[in-house]
Amino acid sequence: MRRLACLWFEWASRRGRVRAAEAWEAHAEGCSDCRERLTRQQEISRAAPALRKTWETPSLWPRIEKALAAEARRPSAAAVESGEPPRRQPRLVWLPLAAGAALFLIATVGLQVFRGSLGERELLTARNLPREPLLTEATLAEVENSERTYVRAIEDLSRLAEPHLKNSDSALLVNYREKLLLLDSAIGDLRAQLEQNRFNTHLRRELLTVYQEKQRTLEQVVKEVKS
């Protein structure tokens, strides 16, 4: 009769916990019953790979290919034989329709919202939509050029504000300084991401927002210093 400890070790070990297996092995060193069990298990594991079967099957893959080709032809052939139109899976029939309807709904609602927010401004319609892709190499160069000019202007502003920011102990200016550091770090991140994909308009918009925020902050700093 096995002792309770032996049963516990074996039970814990079979749950697959490494520590429990190690504990059982350690216990087996001093327990002949468990040692015998472990040895037999290890022997089975050593013998198992020999059960792997291999045999030559030169005709199997051609057979599978033939069966797959026959399977590919089957639905249309079955339809011809039965004289019925091919049956479609219900899900495949309604899914594109539902997706189309949902898209239409979203587009309609979105259009109403944008029309309201744009007021008198003209919306892009099918007639005035550009035929070219949204951001071509030429337009991108133009955007980058304007961006550079804008950045230069902000840098000028930054140079004006910098001495005051560095030398001031005012709590407000210290806050501005920290905010500007944060904005610079965000600008650095966005620039690094943009280098991966220069045509990413979403990133460009984000970068512009951050630059605008930097501009506002610098203007506030200059205003604060003047006052």
Add this chain to the structure above:
Amino acid sequence: MKSIAANLLGNVSDAEDAVQESFLKVYRGAASFRGASRLSTWLYRVLLNSCYDLLRRKARHSEPQPAQTSRAVFLAPEEDHPLRLDLEAAVARLAPRRRMAFLLVEVEGFSHREVGEILGVRETNSRVLLHEAKRDLQRLLSAGGAAREARL
């Protein structure tokens, strides 16, 4: 795939049929593959189901036959073991899920995580199945050895 099917079905021609059937099922069900498991584990899952479908069909149409491998057609294993023949007979007598866990882990070298995906159980359950399979094999091998000694 052939090896698992041969170990489960016991002969080459059924094993090849099961492999072919699995490819057809995968082809038919490719649209329903949702990527919850890896494609390879899904393929093996389909294979195991094909093997058991085949066994059930055979059992319905004729007397159930114990799985016996037609050893003559198999190529000699790269590394044979003195226990192989007894082990092969004992594995054929294991309960289906324990047999599958044993074949997948110990013979084919799948991890318990993969076996869990193939059998549709948790990783821990795969370990338990393997342990139970080994325990049954020990018992069967001991009984077989004792019977041989008695005959001698």
